[in-house]
Amino acid sequence: MTYDIDGLVAKDKDHLWHHLTQHSNFKTSDPxxxxxxxxxxxxxxxxxxxxxxxxxxxxxxxxGYGEKRIVDAVSKQIMKMCYFAGSAGTVPTIELADSIVKKMKGMSRVYLSPSGSEANEKAFKMVRQRAALKFDGKKHKILYRDRDYHGTTISALSAGGQEERKMQYGPYTPGFVKFDHCCCYRCPFDKEYGSCEIECAKTVEELILQEGADTVGGVIVEPITAGGGVLAPVPEYLPMIREICDKYDVWLIIDEVVCGLGRTGDWFGYQHYNIVPDIVTTAKGLASSYAPLAATITTEAVFNEFLSDPSDKVSYFRDISTYGGCAGAAAAGVANIAVIEDDxxxxxxxxxxxxxxxxxxxxxxxxxxxxxxxxxxxxxxxxxxxxxxxxxxxxxxxxxxxxxxxxxxxxxxxxxxxxxxxxxxxxxxxxxxxxxxxxxxxxxxxxxxxxxxxxxx
Ligand SMILES: Cc1ncc(COP(=O)(O)O)c(C=O)c1O
The missing domain is CATH 3.90.1150.10 (Aspartate Aminotransferase, domain 1)
Known part of the structure; x- marks a missing residue:
């Protein structure tokens, strides 16, 4: 196939605003x-x-690119039924929810949306709504970790530990509190693994107590920090965080937007550490980017917090994303999981x-x-x-x-x-x-x- 190279370059330079890009550079080089x-x-x-x-x-x-099994599944689904709002089920959204939880022992409910940032926003809203329903709104704070990234929206950035991504976009959503990273190579506590007693995990308990356990509703971490430098915690770390969260009735949210769907050599990154989170978010690899698709996956216990007397008009999870109901995207997800499995x-x-x-x-x-x-x-x-x-x-x-x-x-x-x-x-x-x-x-x-x-x- 031949392309009108000069035409494309000119239109790109004139009209397309690239992500994360200083466009002044285009004066000297082509995009x-x-x-x-x-x-x-x-x-x-x-x-x-x-x-x-x-x-x-x-x-x-x-x-990888050009995966025909996904392309065929999406094209077939879109011809048959491209979309219906997420308040209803469609064959691919139902099948997708089922395929995802089959890979995640202990998890049972799947809430769909179109991006990793949104998947995390849903998790934050679940924490906050539970606080409103059960704790007079008090237990709403979410602790996040230095160097982790959870997305581009203002609240996801408020939970982001990469300061260079946050600079100049404040003020931020209140209620997000940062703790130190768990990177051994640059240990924030100047300790050595072996004699450190996993201080980086203990610091989470200290922070919960400092903020007041009755104010903290969630802790969010990437299982292996991605954009912050590919940082995997030591084996004891996540089990210790799990235990601390259990002790103070705090939901543990694991952001698997990058690590999910096989990236780390297990279906999900947290599975290397033998824990069950309360909420898992995932996106990128869920449909291998053949379509925008993300999910907020919860345990049955989390889901049950939003069940109440049906006449109660406000205590169910009152959230909607138009593209959480995209049947074509869900079909990409189902086919993608099948490809990962079959191959x-x-x-x-x-x-x-x-x-x-x-x-x-x-x-x-x-x-x-x-x-x-x-x-x-x-x-x-x-x-x-x-x-x-x-x-x-x-x-x-x-x-x-x-x-x-x-x-x-x-x-x-x-x-x-x-x-x-x-x-x-x-x-x-x-x-x-x-x-x-x-x-x-x-x-x-x-x-x-x-x-x-x-x-x-
Ligand atoms: C760990 C992590 N969480 C969340 C996000 C946000 O996902 P999205 O760009 O789909 O909103 C990203 C994006 O790179 C990410 O790396």
Missing amino acids: LIIVEGEGLRVRDVNGKEYVDALSGGVWSVNV KLVENSKTVGAYLLDQLNNKLSSHKNVGEIRGLGLFAGVELVVDRDSKEPMPEGKLVEIVGDCMKNGVIVGRTNRSLPNLNNTLTLCPALIATTADIDLIVEAVVQGVHTVLGS
């Missing part, structure tokens, strides 16, 4: 225009092919993900500017530092150069977006779950070359 994709590869408008090690740029095309992509994420970490370790761990290599499943980060002893973060500009070098060599990799000082700067990798070891070799080779070209050997 990236992606036109085709198949498997793990995408092609730009000039015909250049890239291995996409970022699953669509934001970790979401979990099954054993969760298992692939685990084994090929282990190979990815091995290769990164073999080829980069001795480099003077590599602080830490970490990850789980097909989800990895390489934190770069100026000096290993001081752990001074590598300036962001160097990561931009490395990402640019990989791009020049036909591999799309990512980086944490850190414009504030003293934070981790990490290269991020999360190819589609169909990745083979040969794909990983290509990706790792590009990253190694980028690091050596920009930072020296």
Whole structure:
């Protein structure tokens, strides 16, 4: 297929406002225009092919591009019945709810919406409404963690621990309170794993007591922090947070918007830690971005909080999102889960993900500017530092150069977006779950070359 390249570039520059983009840069360079994709590869408008090690740029095309089984399911559903409001069921929304909870022991209700931010907003509204129904509105506060991200809407940003995303968009929704991260490499408590007694989990209990247990209704965390630097907690951490939440009747909300649907080598990230949350939110990989689709998934106990005398006009969950009822999107979700299941992509994420970490370790761990290599499943980060002893973060500009070098060599990799000082700067990798070891070799080779070209050997 040929494209009117000049025409597309001109229209893009004149009218399309790109996300997360300083448009002044377009004065000196042309925007990236992606036109085709198949498997793990995408092609730009000039015909250049890239291995996409970022699953669509934001970790979401979990099954890869051009998956006919999803396209066929969506097209069939849209012809038959494209949409009906979420106050009714449709065949795909019902089937989707059933397929999701089959992967999540202990969870039983699925509330659909179109984005991860909205899925989190629903969770916040559930906490607040329960506070209103049961605790005179008092138990409404939600604790969130430094470095985690929960979305772009103002309340999701209010629960966001990435300050550079929040700057200039305040004032924020009241009732959100931050606690420290659980990252061992840069332990906020200056402790060592083994002798730390998991201070980062204990701090949550301290904060609940400091705020007043009667005011705190929820704790939200990513199971493995994604955009904040690919940070997995130690094994004791989430079980301890679960116990603390139980002790004070606080709902534990796990944000699986990135980690859900196989990314980490299990269906959901929290499943590595043997806990049952009260609420799980998920989005990106739920329909592998073939359609906008998200879900807020709860236990039966959470759901039961919103059951009351039917004559009571206000105590049910009074929430609606137009696109929570999109039958076409739900059909994409059902087909996507079937593809992940049939092709054993969760298992692939685990084994090929282990190979990815091995290769990164073999080829980069001795480099003077590599602080830490970490990850789980097909989800990895390489934190770069100026000096290993001081752990001074590598300036962001160097990561931009490395990402640019990989791009020049036909591999799309990512980086944490850190414009504030003293934070981790990490290269991020999360190819589609169909990745083979040969794909990983290509990706790792590009990253190694980028690091050596920009930072020296
Ligand atoms: C962990 C996490 N939660 C929530 C969101 C927000 O999802 P969305 O962009 O679909 O609103 C994101 C987006 O990157 C995310 O990484």
